[in-house]
Amino acid sequence: MSDYQPQLRTVSVMRYITPLREGGSMPALAEADDDFTYVLKFRGAGQGLKALIAELIGGEIARLLGLKMPEIVFATLDEAFGRTEGDEEIQDLLKASEGLNLAVHYLQGSITFDPTVTMVPALLASQIVWLDCLLMNVDRTARNTNMLLWHKELWLIDHGACLYFHHSWQNWEEQATRPFTLVKDHVLLAQASELETVDAAFKQVLTEDRIRTITALIPDEWLTTTESPFETAAAHREAYTHFLITRLAHTANLVKAAQDARKALI
Known part of the structure; x- marks a missing residue:
């Protein structure tokens, strides 16, 4: 815990995989340019940036205290990203989330x-x-x-x-x-x-x-x-x-x- 030095990486979202509809803010599985899969939290979702701020603060405090917490990263979403999405609701979400979002490493098999x-x-x-x-x-x-x-x-x-x-x-x-x-x-x-x-x-x-x-x-x-x-x-x-x-x-x-x-x- 004494060695904790928070520094979030920034990744670019390359592929939207699937929505995780059990979350009220409609997070999604997505692949980034570092070849890892993330649970992507959108700035354009219901609670907006406040949910991302709470996620960042809460997750990093948990990590500081020695609790198990997947890596948090900043995730950029290009303006053209949602153009090929067929679902209109998801397309609107992607368009509203252009820019800097937040993502958490996906724990495969959990x-x-x-x-x-x-x-x-x-x-x-x-x-x-x-x-x-x-x-x-x-x-x-x-x-x-x-x-x-x-x-x-x-x-x-x-x-x-x-x-x-x-x-x-x-x-x-x-x-x-x-x-x-x-x-x-x-x-x-x-x-x-x-x-x-x-x-x-x-x-x-x-x-x-x-x-x-x-x-x-x-x-x-x-x-x-x-x-x-x-x-x-x-x-x-x-x-x-x-x-x-x-x-x-x-x-x-x-x-x-x-x-x-x-x-x-x-």
């Missing part, structure tokens, strides 16, 4: 995590619950775990639903201090018996400098849209940084809420 089949150790479960409380991740439930088993290891995927405060930015500084009440629905909550241990360890790793290193990865063009409530990309980026730093200062609230929810569960 299977969806099933909590009724696989028991996750208490420490790992606590680490994932802690992360999702920090990020306000509403999308790690039994209904949709967003975890895969690959080579007998548990991998985290799809952090696009994290940081949901940024869809309106209302009272965002106050929200940074609040516990994550939806942790009661977390698929790993029952196994998360080591939250205090994880809290102490992860706060040593997730320093302000490292948070700034991660938020610095957000491209300026994703922060200067007409929807942005901030005047500059720097101010917008600083808001994300400030939110995470403030949230880290109040993790005692997050841990207590998760522990209370766990007691009610078991």
Whole structure:
């Protein structure tokens, strides 16, 4: 974890393979110019650039903390890419996503995590619950775990639903201090018996400098849209940084809420 140096590669999308329609934002399998296959997340999809920003921040924080996370890359989509696509809905999505998108390495042969089949150790479960409380991740439930088993290891995927405060930015500084009440629905909550241990360890790793290193990865063009409530990309980026730093200062609230929810569960 101490050697973490985030630096995202940029690839060009060469071939659209197939949509993954189980995702509300219609991600797709695509092949890039490095000959790897990726799960491509589109800037023109329903949640737009906010989902890509959440994916980037959430995924890179997970990686920093030592959790298994497929490589994230920037993926450029040429303006002519969607012209040969027969499906009009997909063609519209491709046209709306010209430019810089986000993609995650496709874990070929992976299977969806099933909590009724696989028991996750208490420490790992606590680490994932802690992360999702920090990020306000509403999308790690039994209904949709967003975890895969690959080579007998548990991998985290799809952090696009994290940081949901940024869809309106209302009272965002106050929200940074609040516990994550939806942790009661977390698929790993029952196994998360080591939250205090994880809290102490992860706060040593997730320093302000490292948070700034991660938020610095957000491209300026994703922060200067007409929807942005901030005047500059720097101010917008600083808001994300400030939110995470403030949230880290109040993790005692997050841990207590998760522990209370766990007691009610078991």
